[in-house]
Amino acid sequence: MTGLRARQKADKNRRMLEAATRLFREVGYDAARIEDIAERAEVSVGTFYNYYENKGDMLVATVAMEVEEVLEAGEPIVANPPADALEALSALINQYYDHSLVYLSKDMWRTAMAISIQQPDTPFSRRYTELDRALCRQVSTLIQRLQQRGAVMMGIDTAAVGAMFFNNLNMMFTEFVRDEAMSLERLKDDVARQNRPLATLISAPQQQA
Amino acid sequence: MTGLRARQKADKNRRMLEAATRLFREVGYDAARIEDIAERAEVSVGTFYNYYENKGDMLVATVAMEVEEVLEAGEPIVANPPADALEALSALINQYYDHSLVYLSKDMWRTAMAISIQQPDTPFSRRYTELDRALCRQVSTLIQRLQQRGAVMMGIDTAAVGAMFFNNLNMMFTEFVRDEAMSLERLKDDVARQNRPLATLISAPQQQA
DNA sequence: CTTGAAAAATGAACTCATTCAGTCTTTTTG
DNA sequence: CAAAAAGACTGAATGAGTTCATTTTTCAAG
Numbered sequence: 195m196t197g198l199r200a201r202q203k204a205d206k207n208r209r210m211l212e213a214a215t216r217l218f219r220e221v222g223y224d225a226a227r228i229e230d231i232a233e234r235a236e237v238s239v240g241t242f243y244n245y246y247e248n249k250g251d252m253l254v255a256t257v258a259m260e261v262e263e264v265l266e267a268g269e270p271i272v273a274n275p276p277a278d279a280l281e282a283l284s285a286l287i288n289q290y291y292d293h294s295l296v297y298l299s300k301d302m303w304r305t306a307m308a309i310s311i312q313q314p315d316t317p318f319s320r321r322y323t324e325l326d327r328a329l330c331r332q333v334s335t336l337i338q339r340l341q342q343r344g345a346v347m348m349g350i351d352t353a354a355v356g357a358m359f360f361n362n363l364n365m366m367f368t369e370f371v372r373d374e375a376m377s378l379e380r381l382k383d384d385v386a387r388q389n390r391p392l393a394t395l396i397s398a399p400q401q402q403a
Numbered sequence: 404m405t406g407l408r409a410r411q412k413a414d415k416n417r418r419m420l421e422a423a424t425r426l427f428r429e430v431g432y433d434a435a436r437i438e439d440i441a442e443r444a445e446v447s448v449g450t451f452y453n454y455y456e457n458k459g460d461m462l463v464a465t466v467a468m469e470v471e472e473v474l475e476a477g478e479p480i481v482a483n484p485p486a487d488a489l490e491a492l493s494a495l496i497n498q499y500y501d502h503s504l505v506y507l508s509k510d511m512w513r514t515a516m517a518i519s520i521q522q523p524d525t526p527f528s529r530r531y532t533e534l535d536r537a538l539c540r541q542v543s544t545l546i547q548r549l550q551q552r553g554a555v556m557m558g559i560d561t562a563a564v565g566a567m568f569f570n571n572l573n574m575m576f577t578e579f580v581r582d583e584a585m586s587l588e589r590l591k592d593d594v595a596r597q598n599r600p601l602a603t604l605i606s607a608p609q610q611q612a
Numbered sequence: 613c614t615t616g617a618a619a620a621a622t623g624a625a626c627t628c629a630t631t632c633a634g635t636c637t638t639t640t641t642g
Numbered sequence: 643c644a645a646a647a648a649g650a651c652t653g654a655a656t657g658a659g660t661t662c663a664t665t666t667t668t669c670a671a672g
Binding site: 304305307308309310311312314323350351354355357358361362364365366368371372373387388389390391392395396 | 513514516517518519520521523532559560563564566567570571573574575577580581582596597598599600601604605
């Protein structure tokens with residue numbers, strides 16, 4: 195009972211997403227023209243705009259797919275984290291960072307971030323924001339899990355601490371994509387260093403074996 | 404001995420900056436057309452582009468002026484902070500936040516942030532980044548000052564902790580300007596809550612009077 | 613199987629930001 | 643002071659994103 199119309203619509207959307215993702219990666223965001231995307235997807239320019247509010251929306255849509263993967267990849271770590279708080283955090287965060295450049299270039303990230311700030315009210319920007327929230331919750335959940343396991347002191351506000359770790363890692367990632375020359379290793383090291391004080395302070399005094 | 408040319412140049416620049424700032428505030432960034440800015444400043448469109456690389460540069464220039472003021476306003480607080488760490492931090496941060504909307508609208512902030520992310524290599528974006536660094540240093544300096552005064556434990560990495568507080572306040576400010584409905588009070592409260600754990604943990608055990 | 617209405621698709625036209633080849637002004641040189 | 647060189651200014655032309663009136667396709671009712 196999926197009408198012809200619905201099927202065609204889904205197919206066109208898929209074609210456009212694929213065409214855009216490829217073009218963005220091949221020639222960069224700016225150089226990818228709507229006309230080209232439309233042509234590759236075998237639709238008209240107007241149709242593109244029936245599906246996406248503007249060019250940026252399309253990019254944010256591709257980024258959202260990526261973030262969803264990152265989120266999923268983090269779950270096993272949260273479910274079964276290393277015993278040490280700083281190690282657990284680093285494992286999760288480095289996982290995020292390693293995943294981030296698999297499908298997207300720094301250029302694409304920059305543009306997507308810029309759009310999500312400048313036009314926060316388009317549907318895809320909302321989705322992006324929602325995914326950020328989910329990542330933040332994932333970090334908080336990790337802290338909570340560590341607390342339950344006795345690796346983090348009781349009485350710590352896990353949501354507050356999680357938000358702080360997340361905002362830090364997010365801001366540092368922004369700095370990373372802003373600087374074309376900065377390496378992933380440098381990013382990880384810097385963040386680990388920044389995390390150490392808080393991670394250490396919230397750690398429960400370890401019991402001797 | 405300021406040649407005629409140099410004087411005219413400075414005057415034109417001043418006129419353009421003023422025209423742009425006004426227009427941005429009156430009609431918003433997007434609706435302010437280069438043609439209109441040029442007209443108000445009594446220059447041609449081409450001249451505008453002799454002074455600024457693009458429209459965004461002009462906005463970032465106005466924002467930079469604002470941030471410089473914020474930085475200056477923070478100095479007295481760093482020089483003579485409240486005794487309690489969380490209070491001192493809140494004083495500085497709330498000062499930042501209160502100042503932020505005096506000259507600039509949320510819309511202008513959004514656009515400026517977006518530009519500084521997307522085109523990090525224009526001269527004005529560099530200036531913006533530099534100012535962010537200066538703010539981060541100011542927060543670190545505050546922590547250091549508190550440490551010298553015995554309000555913060557010795558052995559704490561003040562640069563790391565300062566960076567973490569700063570990245571958090573900056574990210575939260577981003578969230579704030581993204582959400583047209585969010586109030587300054589809400590922002591301050593949220594950030595204060597997030598800061599509490601770390602601020603408390605780094606505080607030196609207070610001596611009884 | 614018609615037919616009318618609703619949904620989608622279309623692409624030419626429009627809006628701006630940005631460019632650049634030509635012109636004008638200021639400064640320097642002789 | 644004249645003339646040439648350097649520095650600024652100009653605005654019409656360019657090009658890419660976006661809009662929208664029109665056309666085409668799909669769907670459901672009779």
